[in-house]
Amino acid sequence: MPFGERVLAHRTYPEPAATLFGPDGRRVLAERPGVAVRVDAGNLLVFADPLTSGEDDRSVAGVGAESGKVVELGQLTDVxxxxxxxxxxxxxxxxxKEFVLHRFAPAE
Structure with a gap:
């Protein structure tokens, strides 16, 4: 998936993982387990587990696309x-029985 000047690659087998490559082909984020999604032009969210229909606790991290810096945002519980x-x-x-809102600040 194109991500500005970068490329976000997803792997689904044997376990889901994401790798972010910079414009020079180097890894900015090296094979992070989970499912990565775009927040905006400079940030990603990485969910530790696949986004399934079952209710569970799910860990999420923010990633700055420029630096590859990972910020653990914590658990989303019973979602x-x-x-x-x-x-x-x-x-x-x-x-x-309801929707739950969680606030976060994008990574730098």
Whole structure:
């Protein structure tokens, strides 16, 4: 997936992982386990587990595309991964009976 001057590559087998390559072909983010999604032109979110329909606790990290710096954002508890929506500061997650909002600040 193009990501500005970078390329975000996804692997699904044997376990999901993401690698971010810079314009020179070097790895900015080296094979991070999980599923990466774009937040904006300079930031990614990486969910530690696939975004499935089951309700579970899910770990999420922010990644700055320029630096590759990973910031652990913590656990999203009792949420359904397939229901996530996000913008540059909030993740909305479906839970058993309601939606839950989690705030975060993008990585640098």
């Amino acid at each position: 359904r991964g397939e229901s996530y929506s996000w913008n540059t500061s909030v993740i909305a997650c479906g839970a058993a």
